[in-house]
Amino acid sequence: MKKVTLLFAIALSAAVVFSAPLQATAAQDSTATKADNSKKNKEESKGVTAEQQKENKSDRETTRQIRRAVVKDKSLSIRAHNVKIITTNGKVTLKGPVKTETEKTTIEKIAEGIAGKGNITNEIEVAPAADKVKDKEKGKSEKEKEKEKY
Secondary structure (H helix, E strand, C coil): CHHHHHHHHHHHHHHHHHHHHHHHHHHHHHHCCCCCCHHHHHHHHCCCCHHHCCCCHHHHHHHHHHHHHHHHCCCCCHHHHCCEEEEECCEEEEEEEECCHHHHHHHHHHHHHHHCHHHEEEEEEECCHHHHHHHHHHHCCHHHHHHHHC
């Protein structure tokens, strides 16, 4: 009988010991701060979205021409090349971040040249200075980063 009780006590102790880390992990998961990008999602969903763009052949052609002209302009950054171009019923909406005010106006002028001056809504945003610093850092080689340390 003592042997059975001892084995039972050992098994119970092992169960408690091995389940404790699982409970701690679950507690950490429930208290961890979760990413909340709902504000950004709401801002992006205001106005025209790409999902609202119709399968209208002339709208698609307008979007294609603007996209081609924007990508062809090598003075623009990759961010500028990737702005959203949404055409609905001949009206073009431009959205997304760019590096400079110059890029913003360049893209708007390209779009105006294709769709017409009164048909453009420019919602492009110029990236904050902190993002510009990060972009510069990404472009540096490891040697350049090492030189800056000393």
